[in-house]
Amino acid sequence: MTASNKLIITRPDDWHLHVRDHKFLSSVLPHTADRFTRAIMMPNLVEPVTTVKLASEYRDRIIDALPAIHKLTFDPLMTLYLTNRTNASEIKKARESGFVHAVKWYPAGATTNSSKGVSDIVACYDVLEAMAEEGIPLLVHGEVTDPNVDIFDRERVFIEQFLEGIIKNFPELKVVFEHITTADAVKLVEKSGPNVGATITAHHMLLNRNALFQGGIRPHHYCLPVLKRETHRKALIKAATSGNKKFFLGTDSAPHTKHTKENACGCAGIYTSHGGIELYAEIFDKAEALDKLEKFASFNGPDFYGLPRNREKITLTRKKVPIPEVFPFGDEECVPFRAGGELLWSIG
Ligand code: DOR
Ligand code: ZN
Numbered sequence: 001m002t003a004s005n006k007l008i009i010t011r012p013d014d015w016h017l018h019v020r021d022h023k024f025l026s027s028v029l030p031h032t033a034d035r036f037t038r039a040i041m042m043p044n045l046v047e048p049v050t051t052v053k054l055a056s057e058y059r060d061r062i063i064d065a066l067p068a069i070h071k072l073t074f075d076p077l078m079t080l081y082l083t084n085r086t087n088a089s090e091i092k093k094a095r096e097s098g099f100v101h102a103v104k105w106y107p108a109g110a111t112t113n114s115s116k117g118v119s120d121i122v123a124c125y126d127v128l129e130a131m132a133e134e135g136i137p138l139l140v141h142g143e144v145t146d147p148n149v150d151i152f153d154r155e156r157v158f159i160e161q162f163l164e165g166i167i168k169n170f171p172e173l174k175v176v177f178e179h180i181t182t183a184d185a186v187k188l189v190e191k192s193g194p195n196v197g198a199t200i201t202a203h204h205m206l207l208n209r210n211a212l213f214q215g216g217i218r219p220h221h222y223c224l225p226v227l228k229r230e231t232h233r234k235a236l237i238k239a240a241t242s243g244n245k246k247f248f249l250g251t252d253s254a255p256h257t258k259h260t261k262e263n264a265c266g267c268a269g270i271y272t273s274h275g276g277i278e279l280y281a282e283i284f285d286k287a288e289a290l291d292k293l294e295k296f297a298s299f300n301g302p303d304f305y306g307l308p309r310n311r312e313k314i315t316l317t318r319k320k321v322p323i324p325e326v327f328p329f330g331d332e333e334c335v336p337f338r339a340g341g342e343l344l345w346s347i348g
Helices: 022-034 052-065 089-097 121-134 151-169 183-191 209-213 230-242 278-286 290-305
Strands: 006-010 014-017 038-041 075-081 102-105 138-140 175-177 194-202 247-249 313-317 327-329 332-334
Touching: 006 075, 006 230, 006 290, 014 022, 014 332, 022 052, 038 052, 052 075, 052 089, 075 313, 089 102, 089 121, 102 121, 121 151, 138 151, 151 175, 151 183, 175 183, 183 194, 183 230, 194 230, 230 278, 278 290
Parallel strands: 014 038, 038 075, 075 102, 102 138, 138 175, 175 194, 194 247
Antiparallel strands: 006 313, 327 332
C-alpha cells in the first residue's frame, strides 16, 4: 500500500548479514531485529562456522544476545562456510537441522576471514551435488582473487571463470549471487533459470566508486566487492526495482571497529543495519518504485528459499532521522553508513 509519506509493507527479512560474535552481538543485533524478522547469518567468523554443530552453537549465542522482546520472534537463519574439506555428509545434517539454510562459498582470500575458504571448487563438487539434492542453496561471494585481475573486474571475471560453469554443471542447485555490483551480474541472473537469484545491498545502489575518493580517501566506503562505476549502480537499481522475483534484499551490513577501518590497511565492510530497510525505501522512492519495495524486501527472498512470507506489517514514514557519528560496538565503536547525516525514511 502506498501513500506519499507512508508505506505499509509486510515485515522484511535480511538475506545477507554479518553480526560477528561474542561481545559484538548485542551491539548490532537490535538494529536488525527491530526491522527484520529473519536474517541470513554469514559464517565468516574468525573461526569459521564450518559444521552444523558450530552453527548451532553460534545460533545459541545470537539468540542469547538478542533483546528480550526479540528473543522469541527473531529467527537467525544459519549458514555453513564451505572449505575444500567440507564433507558432503554435513549437507544432509544441515537440511535435517531445520536451522541451517545455506552454504557460503568464499573464494580463499577474497574478503574478511576468508583464508580458510575454497581454493579449489572442483574439490567441492560432491558437496554441491548433495546441496542440489537436499535443496540447500549455495551463496556465492563472486570475485576472483587473482592479483593480476583488476579489482573492479573481479566480479565479471568470476562470472566467466567460475559461476557460469557451476550453474551449467549443477542445474538443480539453488544459487544466490550475493551482493551483486555489476550490470554483468544482473545480466547473468536474469538469463539464468529460476533457481539463480541475487541479493543487492543498499550501499551499492546509493554510492558509486567516486565515494571512495570524495575529497580524500574514505575508508568507511570501502567494502567488497568494491563500489563500481555509475553505469553499474544504475543497473542494480533497475534490477531491484524491476519487480523481478530473482532479486532480493541483503544488506551485507558488515561492522568493523572504528580503528580497524581507519587504518593504513583498513578492513572491508560497511555498517548499514541502523537503516536496514529505510535506505532501501529511499532508493525505491527516488526511483519512483515504492510499490515494488515489498516484493524485493519481503516476498522474493522467502519465496526463493522456500520459506513462508512474514505475516506482520511495518510502517515506513518519510521522516528524517539523524544518524550518530558512531555506535557502541562491544567495548569499541563502529562508524555507521552516513555517520553524522540522516536517514530520509523512518520505521514506525
Ligand atoms: O565488505 C565486506 N565485508 N565484504 C565481504 O565480503 C565481507 C564483509 C565482512 O565480513 O566484513
Ligand atoms: Zn557479506
